[in-house]
Amino acid sequence: LSANGRAWRTWDVATHRATGSGRVPAGTVTEAGASAHVLGVTEGDGGLRLWNTATRRWSAPELHDVGDIHFTGDGRSLLTTEGDRVRLRSVADGRSTFAARAPDAALTAVSSDGRTAAACSATGVHLWNTADSRPLQGTWRQDPGVCDTDTSVLALSGDRLAVATANGTGLRVWDTATGRRVADLQDTGAQSASFSPDGAFVATADGSELRVWRLTDPGAPVFRHALNNQHLYGGLDWDRDGRTLRYLESGTVHTLDLGAAVTHDWRSTALNDVGFSPDGRTYATTERTGDRYLFRLYDTSDGRLLHTFPAVPVPVSTDPALPTVPADTLPLMAFGPDGTRFAYGVSAPGREAVAQPFGVWDVRHGRSLATLDLPGAAVVSLALGPGGAHTLHAVRTSSIGQLADETWDFAHGRRTSVLTGVTGSHLAVSPDGGLLVGEGRIARLPSGRSTGRDLVQGDEIGALAFTADGSAVAVGDQTGRVHLWDGAVRHRTGILRNVFPAPVGTTPEGVAALAFSPDGRTLAVAGDAGSLQLWDVGTQQPLSSGPLTTPGEAVTSLAFSPDGGTLFAGSAHVPLQRYTVDPERARTRVCARTGNAELTRAQWRTYVPDAPYRRIC
Structure with a gap:
């Protein structure tokens, strides 16, 4: 709806078509109900009247001493402040259906169905059931100072309440049915807020950015959109589909497709790990149940389950005085450079193990190749050689924290070498199997001769990836930068600057996963706060003005499809995400x-x- 004095016009946002226009007999159009069937018209003496655009008649007597006005989502009622009271009135005839004292109410809100009303004042938040005028009780009453005259946000849905705290710590969200607080959001500058239709997400906006938060995992926003000095009018509006968000700015309606950020594929229970094969054909997951881990293989093209491995028990400690704690164990898995081999197992960092078996699986033919038992010091990282070799690299850590990389011939069950220099939680093997890259050192194989390399200029490594032909390697660090090297890791060829969005909080977003396209021309970069970018390797420039939309949690694995037209991303709650990248x-x-x-x-x-x-x- 657009209004200019007494004149009004309505538009269909989806089709961009004008759908109606008209004038009101007197006053200025200042509010609109659902579908603009009823308009709130302010008159010269400060009174409010309701104009029905269909019948072209006033639908209710004039109201006086009116403050805040909120139409319900169904368009049947409106909530007003009138003097020291809040009232819910029928749009049809102006009749009062609910009233309650709310002196000095700075903000008010009403749920879409009109069943709940809220008021925020210096004495705290007050909620009522409008059907019987019954005050609702909840933990919001235990914090009387949660809002005052400086509070700029009060949002209400069917069973969700959000208030921007007066002390500037962020946005608090309560469940109005249980009365319990369900989330605290680090959103200190929110000027508007709106809940999704199902109450699972809340969208907020300040002067610079629009953000969407998942209430079951509120540590960081799942979606961010820069406003670029745009000033919002009328707040934020969710479409009924729950994945489309709109806002009005300077006479223009902006429509955002939230896509993967509000995906229904979100698992209520997080997986312990997700990993894609470098060729993008397969992905693996693992999750712990009690003292056992289940590893599974899936087809990325359709998500079909390919194989479930026998449950792997957590290792038993050799020291009865230091038993293994299942929650502190570490599942490990790795694909070979060509994706045809898969290794998996479980270790217990900080413990010496009685037994520590690792399996190696032939992905292409669906059969077991070997089971290798590595008792003793815990294994903290795995890497496999290419398909023609029978090489497994296992980084071990002793009880005093010393690391060593053991190379095993898994076909014959024998250790072939120990590399004390190439170690760490991130390992990568070149496609031809001739190079092993670790934390700050590289080794030429099979000789094992190692050389020191400061791969990320002194920062901690977050991810490693080779191109399919082995001509280049990318190394991501915890500051969000990516360092490009030639395939032999002798010369640094470039550094991709960090373009992850500024963090909400104080911790910068680090690189968590990397993957080259099959032709090596595009690099996908994922962050530990959910950012996902595409870069052109030749120009070392990003391929879009902002990151791709993800579910908002750390992306732990990436891979391109064999034709390079689809990017796969995996995270703990949404293991398979697909992005079309073919132009x-x-x-x-x-x-x-x-x-x-x-x-x-x-x-x-x-x-x-x-x-x-x-x-x-």
């Missing part, structure tokens, strides 16, 4: 969203000024 398929999807509408030449000059005009759809 032609992306063009088709964009054109479908716009109804195959072409940009005009004027629009092209505005949005694509650095390229000559051409028809896209």
